Amino acid sequence: MGIHTIRLPDVGEGIAEAELVEWHVSIGDQIEEDDVVAAVMTDKAAVEVPSAVAGKVVWLGGEIGDLIAVGAKLIQLEVAGDGNDSLADVVTAAEATVDDADEPATSPTPVAENEEAKQTAPKPVASKRPMTTRVSGAKPLAAPSVRARAREEGVDLRSVPGTGPAGRISHQDLSDFIESGGATPVAPGAHVKNNSVKEVKVIGMRRKIAEKMSLSKSRIPHITIVEEIDMTELEELRLALNKKHAGARPKLTLLPFLMRAIVEAVREQPELNARFDDDAGVIHQYGAVNIGIATQTDNGLNVTVVQHAEAANLWQNAQRVSDLADAARAGTIRLEDLTGGTITITSLGAMGAIATTPIINHPEVAIVGVNKMQIRPMWDGQQFQPCKMMNISCSFDHRVIDGWDAAVFVQKLKTLLESPAMLFVES
Known part of the structure; x- marks a missing residue:
């Protein structure tokens, strides 16, 4: 051996x-x-x-x-x-x-x-890892028979120390607790004090996110502009295209339309499609529009990158967004699919609020935030009409992007999204 x-x-x-x-x-x-x-x-x-x-x-x-x-x-x-x-x-x-x-x-x-x-052959060597124990007062681990007995005895299992793996409570643990006089009757439906304090070590993806957000907020002076968009026409077009190409092409969400709008907007304002090397004092403006898509996974937020969005149509970008999201959630994402972004989209989907203040993905200089879409009454000059409205929240690095240029970019997105036919007109 x-x-x-x-x-x-x-x-x-x-x-x-x-x-x-x-x-x-x-x-x-x-x-x-x-x-x-x-x-x-x-x-x-x-x-x-x-x-x-x-x-x-x-x-x-x-x-x-x-x-x-x-x-x-x-x-x-x-x-x-x-x-x-x-x-x-x-x-x-x-x-x-x-x-x-x-x-x-x-x-x-x-x-x-x-x-x-x-x-x-060597005997097993002790691991450096400490044994996992249940925090006092935290959700207890116990077999159904132990739980049933605890109910009969009027014992709150959250107060019972467990000696099993991960603090699991055995019948002996419950007996020892009762014999020690620790049992206190719990009335049915009564509220029990919970004095637990759970320590969660910040590791892995959560630590990387914390470091990235701290870097972005400490270095970048953010300016955020919120604008409301009438999405009625775009939603009608999106539903019609999905119905027409059902089963033959990828399903279109809002993201491919927004990606196309960003491609058109930065064509006129290349300073928005850039990365700022603040250590060297150099701005790199890119011809490639590599759009980061913030994707929520079980391990935290990943920003996957759709490379060269300017060279793809709506359905191609829709497929790439879907593939990258699946890979991120499955943990099979490639390193090259997480790097090289030049501008980012972040969205909470249906869970979104009226407005958000997105944090820029350093060292990029702009991020587009998508908020919740809802039907709201809008005045058309003569009467109120029900419209599908959505706010976008866009943040910019105020060191390199002036407020006027930021406002021009947001208004360009608004125009393109409210008149989606323009997305298909060759520039």
């Missing part, structure tokens, strides 16, 4: 370290070749790390939230054959874990040369 060490691979050009966001294995697990052992987060995306060999996990190289250098030891496996590392390295790693955690760890035991080879 031998030891095989998996090191953090090169996860992207120019990336020196990555954040450990998830372990897929535990000490003692038997894994197969190509099994994913961990997930790490770079500045751009989450990356899964597979194992090149089959073996038994004997050491883990970090805790969730740790920054791991590219090339550093990530995990060690007990494998058939010689492996690629020495037994001493596992012992050293285990001792380091003990030093860090001030806890005893199980380490390999020296053996005589004439003992069987299988006895030379």
